[in-house]
Amino acid sequence: MLPTIAWRNHSVVMIDQRKLPSQEVYVRCRTYIQVAQAIEKMVIRGAPAIGIAAAYGLVLGFLPLRAETGRSIESDFERIYRRLERTRPTARNLFWALERMRAAYERNRGLGLRATRTALLAEASAIEREDAETNRMIGVHGRDLIADGAAVLTHCNAGALATAAYGTALGVVRAAVEQGKKIQVFADETRPLLQGARLTVWELAKDGIPAVLITDTMAGWLMRKGEISVVIVGADRIARNGDTANKIGTYSVAVLAKENGVPFYVAAPTSTIDTRLEDGSRIPIEARKPEEVREVCGRLVTVPSVEVRNPAFDVTPAKYISGIITERGVFRPPYQLGSGRTNF
Numbered sequence: 460m461l462p463t464i465a466w467r468n469h470s471v472v473m474i475d476q477r478k479l480p481s482q483e484v485y486v487r488c489r490t491y492i493q494v495a496q497a498i499e500k501m502v503i504r505g506a507p508a509i510g511i512a513a514a515y516g517l518v519l520g521f522l523p524l525r526a527e528t529g530r531s532i533e534s535d536f537e538r539i540y541r542r543l544e545r546t547r548p549t550a551r552n553l554f555w556a557l558e559r560m561r562a563a564y565e566r567n568r569g570l571g572l573r574a575t576r577t578a579l580l581a582e583a584s585a586i587e588r589e590d591a592e593t594n595r596m597i598g599v600h601g602r603d604l605i606a607d608g609a610a611v612l613t614h615c616n617a618g619a620l621a622t623a624a625y626g627t628a629l630g631v632v633r634a635a636v637e638q639g640k641k642i643q644v645f646a647d648e649t650r651p652l653l654q655g656a657r658l659t660v661w662e663l664a665k666d667g668i669p670a671v672l673i674t675d676t677m678a679g680w681l682m683r684k685g686e687i688s689v690v691i692v693g694a695d696r697i698a699r700n701g702d703t704a705n706k707i708g709t710y711s712v713a714v715l716a717k718e719n720g721v722p723f724y725v726a727a728p729t730s731t732i733d734t735r736l737e738d739g740s741r742i743p744i745e746a747r748k749p750e751e752v753r754e755v756c757g758r759l760v761t762v763p764s765v766e767v768r769n770p771a772f773d774v775t776p777a778k779y780i781s782g783i784i785t786e787r788g789v790f791r792p793p794y795q796l797g798s799g800r801t802n803f
């Protein structure tokens with residue numbers, strides 16, 4: 460599998476996810492502004508991958524700084540940090556990664572620009588490396604929830620493309636396949652930007668994992684007919700009580716799963732849990748451009764002047780979630796994440 464993102468020679472290289480699956484092209488970012496724009500335009504997307512990109516973006520922001528300019532490095536740090544932080548508001552991993560970078564910066568404050576740069580690059584690389592390891596552990600904890608011969612429904616893309624490698628929801632699928640189980644994945648196409656059709660199907664095809672593409676509206680009917688064994692999705696932000704923000708449409712899938720007696724799991728690293736939020740009511744929901752709804756793959760499909768709503772995420776109440784699969788194990792309801800009552 461090609462890496463989603465990599466640090467190469469004083470720049471950050473990302474596979475351009477807007478172009479997949481028809482073109483496999485890479486974008487090279489040489490400045491932190493380019494990284495911020497790549498996140499906003501969804502060249503790179505998926506909460507953990509956004510966090511890794513922002514961490515490397517912060518390193519890029521430091522490259523052109525010169526000690527002798529007399530400007531305060533602190534104010535440069537804040538400027539770079541704030542720009543990267545403004546990119547995608549729902550992804551908890553973005554803020555988590557930037558907070559880690561701030562802590563690394565503060566630990567090395569006063570050691571000189573060269574040492575700070577080295578420390579920031581080491582921290583960003585660690586965030587990337589640890590994410591890949593974390594996803595392997597999510598797979599280990601989640602794989603026994605999938606029976607041999609199961610049909611797994613997923614929504615959006617919570618795969619290798621959304622992370623450093625392996626994926627969260629798709630990591631669980633990969634781990635079950637590595638156990639020798641025969642698994643079929645049903646991929647919701649995921650309007651408006653079709654992450655399921657374009658990305659999930661593409662990466663499963665690369666791995667030879669059987670995938671069936673359906674439109675979002677078909678999921679309920681297939682559940683009713685008994686064709687879906689289990690639902691596994693990723694998460695952008697999880698509140699302490701288990702309420703989970705994920706790609707728009709996830710809530711509908713969860714309600715339909717409950718109605719039809721299909722287990723519904725969220726797979727995510729603990730870095731996606733926002734322990735400051737008691738419940739999901741205060742999770743910020745990103746509103747994206749109306750063109751994404753008016754158009755399909757850049758082609759207008761409606762009246763150009765029509766009013767549009769385009770919330771990029773919804774919040775699934777914890778009562779619909781059978782378990783949250785993390786690198787530390789599977790949490791079950793009632794969720795008290797970060798309270799000390801769980802092992803997290």
Ligand code: MRU
Pocket residue numbers: 504505506507614615616617618621622626627628654692693694695705706707771
């Ligand atoms: O808008 P996107 O494509 O960034 O949304 C991504 C998702 O909703 C994913 O499910 C989530 O970030 C988890 S990725 C491991």
